[in-house]
Amino acid sequence: MIGEGTQSTNQRRHNYLQENVEVGFFTDPTVCIGCKACEVACKEWNEVPDDGFTWLGNSYDNTGHLGASTWRHVLFLEQDRQKGSQIVSSHSLGSGDGEDPFRWVFLSDVCKHCEEAGCLEACPTGAIVRTEVGSVLVQNDVCNGCGYCVVSCPFGVIDRRPQPLPDAGGAFKCTFCYDRQKSGLPPACAKVCPTESIVFGRLDDLRARATQRVQQLREHGYADAQLYDPIDTSVRGTHAFFLILGEPEAYGLPPKPQVPTIHLKSAWTAAFATAIGALIATLCAFAFL
Amino acid sequence: MTNEKRIDQLREEAWAKGVVTGDGVDVAGGPIPQRPGYYGQPVVRPPVWTWEIPIYFFVGGLAGMSALIALGAALFHHPDVARTAIWIAAIGAVLSPVLLILDLGRPRLFIHMLRVFKPQSPMSMGAWILAAFGTCVVPGLIALELHMSHVFTGATDQILRIAAGILIFGSAIFGVLLATYTGVLIGATSIPAWFLHHLLLPIHFGAAGLGSAAALLELLGHRIAPLNGIGLFVAAVESALLIWLSLDKHGAADRAIHEHRSGWLIRIGEVLMGPFPLVLRFFGVIPLAAIFFLLGALISRFGWIAVGRVSGCDPEAVFASQK
Numbered sequence: 001m002i003g004e005g006t007q008s009t010n011q012r013r014h015n016y017l018q019e020n021v022e023v024g025f026f027t028d029p030t031v032c033i034g035c036k037a038c039e040v041a042c043k044e045w046n047e048v049p050d051d052g053f054t055w056l057g058n059s060y061d062n063t064g065h066l067g068a069s070t071w072r073h074v075l076f077l078e079q080d081r082q083k084g085s086q087i088v089s090s091h092s093l094g095s096g097d098g099e100d101p102f103r104w105v106f107l108s109d110v111c112k113h114c115e116e117a118g119c120l121e122a123c124p125t126g127a128i129v130r131t132e133v134g135s136v137l138v139q140n141d142v143c144n145g146c147g148y149c150v151v152s153c154p155f156g157v158i159d160r161r162p163q164p165l166p167d168a169g170g171a172f173k174c175t176f177c178y179d180r181q182k183s184g185l186p187p188a189c190a191k192v193c194p195t196e197s198i199v200f201g202r203l204d205d206l207r208a209r210a211t212q213r214v215q216q217l218r219e220h221g222y223a224d225a226q227l228y229d230p231i232d233t234s235v236r237g238t239h240a241f242f243l244i245l246g247e248p249e250a251y252g253l254p255p256k257p258q259v260p261t262i263h264l265k266s267a268w269t270a271a272f273a274t275a276i277g278a279l280i281a282t283l284c285a286f287a288f289l
Numbered sequence: 290m291t292n293e294k295r296i297d298q299l300r301e302e303a304w305a306k307g308v309v310t311g312d313g314v315d316v317a318g319g320p321i322p323q324r325p326g327y328y329g330q331p332v333v334r335p336p337v338w339t340w341e342i343p344i345y346f347f348v349g350g351l352a353g354m355s356a357l358i359a360l361g362a363a364l365f366h367h368p369d370v371a372r373t374a375i376w377i378a379a380i381g382a383v384l385s386p387v388l389l390i391l392d393l394g395r396p397r398l399f400i401h402m403l404r405v406f407k408p409q410s411p412m413s414m415g416a417w418i419l420a421a422f423g424t425c426v427v428p429g430l431i432a433l434e435l436h437m438s439h440v441f442t443g444a445t446d447q448i449l450r451i452a453a454g455i456l457i458f459g460s461a462i463f464g465v466l467l468a469t470y471t472g473v474l475i476g477a478t479s480i481p482a483w484f485l486h487h488l489l490l491p492i493h494f495g496a497a498g499l500g501s502a503a504a505l506l507e508l509l510g511h512r513i514a515p516l517n518g519i520g521l522f523v524a525a526v527e528s529a530l531l532i533w534l535s536l537d538k539h540g541a542a543d544r545a546i547h548e549h550r551s552g553w554l555i556r557i558g559e560v561l562m563g564p565f566p567l568v569l570r571f572f573g574v575i576p577l578a579a580i581f582f583l584l585g586a587l588i589s590r591f592g593w594i595a596v597g598r599v600s601g602c603d604p605e606a607v608f609a610s611q612k
Contacts, residue, residue, distance in 0.1 A: 055295065057295075057299075058327075058328040058330075059328075061328075064330060065330045065331065075327060118479060121409050121410060122411075122412060123407075123410060123412075124402055124405070124407060124412035124413035124415075124416055125401040125402060125413075126401075126404055126407070127401070142398075142401055142404070143394075143398070143401075144393050144394070144395045144398035144401045144402065145393050145394020145395040145398075146393055146394070146402070146412060147336065147337040147392075147394065148410070148411075148412040148474075150334045150336065150337050151334065151335075151475075151478040151479060151480050151483075151597065151601065152477075152478055152479060153333065153334065153479060154333065154479045155332075155333070156332055156333040156334040156479075156601075157334075158334070159337070160337045168394070169393070169394025169395040249325075249608050250326070250327060251327055252326045252327030252330050252331075252332050254333070254607055254608070254611055255608060255612075256611040257479075257611070258611075260478050260479050261409055263476055263477040263484050263487040264409065264411070264473070266488055267411075267472065267477050267487040267488065267490070268491075270472070270487070270488045270489075270490075270491040270492055271466070271469040271470055271472060271473050271495070272469075273492075274465075274469045274472075274491050274492045274495035274496070275469050277495075278354065278357060278468075278469075278495055278496075278499050279357060279461070279465060281519065281522050282357050282360075282361040282499070283360075283364070283365075285361065285516075285518040285519045285522070286361035286362060286364065286365035286367065286515045289514040289515045289517075289518040
């Protein structure tokens with residue numbers, strides 16, 4: 001937490017991986033200043049190649065969306081709604097009532113590391129695995145680039161890296177800085193976040209902290225503050241969850257994400273029924289015609 | 290175009306028209322129309338698959354169901370049909386993995402497909418089904434050819450006959466799965482227009498495979514009643530699916546099936562596989578019916594991949610599918 005200095009979970013060394021502690025990211029847009037240090041730190045630490053300098057003109061966001069070479073993405077929302085009041089410890093400062101309703105929201109998006117991960121279930125090579133800390137990791141040397149995880153992610157996070165970028169052909173996404181965590185370091189994005197909008201830590205601590213933060217914001221006039229962590233869908237919760245202001249659609253987040261494996265049972269039933277139907281039809285055709 | 294020039298262009302357009310269209314600054318309260326979701330960015334990812342995959346769906350379906358026809362023909366005394374059918378199945382069994390490997394991002398690591406056996410992954414099950422199909426159909430073809438050309442005599446020939454029988458039976462079993470699993474493959478994904486039709490897709494792909502196999506055999510000269518019967522049956526099934534697809538609409542969530550270029554591909558494919566061959570076979574114009582069916586089967590496979598691309602890029606489709 002801000003004010004804890006080197007004792008903050010974003011800064012201090014840890015043994016989560018050795019102790020099999022589930023970890024997570026809690027991202028809070030109300031303290032994000034949109035500096036994109038997380039994007040830069042992620043690119044630098046993980047040696048993620050640049051995927052073009054295209055000008056999208058979506059507010060100050062020219063990154064666009066998460067992808068094979070974008071593992072952190074800072075969203076810039078401009079909404080014609082009243083901004084909330086500034087909170088200093090337990091006091092609220094002026095809320096800016098009477099101004100034209102307008103607010104900026106910055107949110108650092110990342111792979112959600114789902115409890116039931118679509119990409120992990122879909123991967124036919126076993127390249128995508130669940131790590132000791134509960135995150136979802138793509139093993140680059142195993143992935144053969146079949147592309148099935150791409151259409152199986154309910155959040156559109158993972159993607160296949162196109163030619164001619166380095167390591168092209170494989171599927172890539174956030175690794176939760178598995179290499180750093182193995183050495184007891186926090187993920188690069190959380191480490192550099194100047195306002196601790198990205199908080200890294202134990203999953204149970206973060207969930208408690210997020211609930212508390214939502215309550216605090218609601219008390220200070222942020223009526224539309226809510227937690228985005230799809231626990232009640234088949235995704236069964238995420239390891240990287242978000243506090244959002246307003247509806248999830250505005251952030252490009254699916255309101256009710258589902259892991260695609262829920263369709264398997266009925267789809268396979270249809271396939272087996274078709275297979276048996278074709279068998280009977282063909283044998284009948286040859287027997288009776 | 291440099292960014293500064295683009296900004297000037299946007300300013301001029303805003304001054305002149307009061308509205309800026311196309312890629313531009315999507316500011317709240319600004320003159321630019323708001324796009325759905327986050328600046329209209331996709332919520333899920335469209336498939337990265339290229340032309341190899343729809344062709345593989347076509348070839349795999351045709352080859353798999355061809356093995357089934359080979360079984361029926363072998364059991365009910367049509368040895369020539371069985372021979373041609375097993376040849377088609379074997380050629381398809383060799384062509385299919387080539388197409389799949391070509392589409393991989395890293396073709397050299399194709400063997401990793403057989404690294405794990407994963408029932409919850411249709412892609413993994415498909416790789417194993419294809420491997421099992423190839424393992425049955427290629428030796429099956431060799432055994433059948435050796436038996437039918439009387440290379441050996443006596444006990445060896447009897448063993449070859451039994452081996453061919455068992456292998457053709459195995460090919461037929463894995464063949465029907467090869468033709469239908471592809472529907473599960475794209476049905477169990479996050480693409481709205483695909484998963485909303487995960488019941489229809491395996492039936493559609495299976496029927497298309499069976500019809501293509503019968504049509505190709507007919508075009509190769511095997512004009513027998515059982516194949517025409519199969520052709521009539523699948524054309525009826527595809528006509529029924531066409532009606533199902535036009536009744537089972539989900540609004541914005543699956544509009545890629547009914548709108549855009551992708552919608553036209555689906556429609557053309559369905560009409561070429563359903564009503565057209567049904568009528569043509571009724572009047573006995575079998576070759577034309579067969580050609581139409583094969584064309585329709587190919588076009589509709591491209592159609593379904595195109596639908597996935599359109600639907601995957603459409604944020605409103607994702608939101609609508611989760612309402």
